[in-house]
Amino acid sequence: MNQPSSSFSSLSLPMEDFDLPGTLFCGQSFSWEDLGNGHYLGVAGSRAVRAHMDGTQLVLSPLAPQTLTPEDEVFWRRYFATDIDYVALADIFSRDDTLAQCLDHAQGLRVLRQPFFDTLLSFIISQNNHIPRITAIAKRLRETFGSEIAPGVYGFPTPERLASLSVEDLAPLRAGFRGKYLIDAARKVASGIVSEEMLATLSDDDARKHLMAIHGVGPKVADCVLLYSQGRNAIIPMDVWMKRAMAKAFPEGMPKEAKGYEGIAQQYIFCWAREHL
DNA sequence: AGCCAGGGTCTGC
């Protein structure tokens, strides 16, 4: 025991029925890299970890020279939503036959709770864009304007850093028309016009309106921020795939079995749609 | 070459 008791070399989280790569690459996060052999490198805010599964244990390891602290454990438990019983949820969802079929194609998926500003920037980038290119632009954003966490690994830029830049400064990102939206988001967050603390006090509808004060944030991007960073699990981001899927598989709307967790059901339906529509 | 991508803005009705 030559390490201080306040940090540890790795962290194991029990995760029953959990598909790690499925969760990381199902279109809710664009901040993970496949290292091969079941190992993944992820960035969240100014944190980074390696992740792999050991049986039913999710093992998170720090990147040298980093260590994992008790605060990191709290952070990553929240990130992977360890407080939600996904086995029980899948059982309830399965009572609807159509939803059960979607579950079959997305077994072990979880909805993450990612940092607010990461999620806001990532889904602004996502508009009218493909997933591989979203990932590439987000990576250039981190590498160009973020701070180095470990050799070659960069965190997301802070709102203040991004707010100090001009649209021309973002040219290396090749984000196209989204550049000006990223700047406006950073300035409104840095100035407090839009704040995560304020969001927490608002209803779903008012929270959506609050986020839509940002130029370039419409209903879909706002909903993604509320679901994927704020844990508002009843919110259903409606993109082109979800519109197709709902029209085809759920013309009557989201089944009652998904009550309160429509956003999580949405993730299974989204995956099913991308495979079958 | 033309179409599309986990959309949003702006304009005109």
Add this chain to the structure above:
DNA sequence: GCAGACCATGGC
């Protein structure tokens, strides 16, 4: 409130 043009970029 709602339809349609337009928006940068890149892969197919």
